[in-house]
Amino acid sequence: MRLGPEFALTAIVTAGVGVGMVRMGLRKRLLEARADSRRCPSCGQIVKARHCPRCSRS
Numbered sequence: 001m002r003l004g005p006e007f008a009l010t011a012i013v014t015a016g017v018g019v020g021m022v023r024m025g026l027r028k029r030l031l032e033a034r035a036d037s038r039r040c041p042s043c044g045q046i047v048k049a050r051h052c053p054r055c056s057r058s
Helices: 005-027
Strands: none
16 A cells, blocks of 8 residues: 555644644643653652652651
8 A cells, every 4th residue: 555645745734733733832831841850749859750759658
């Protein structure tokens, strides 16, 4: 099965529109970039896994 140039053009245009919409959302502050680190709501320590190492100690 061979895909024609119309499919390639459609894929490129669709990807470009998607990237443009994300950039506009970020610029207008309708979207925000995901934070790399999270903080524990109890102690405020940076949590890299699902559980806080300080609060989950028994």
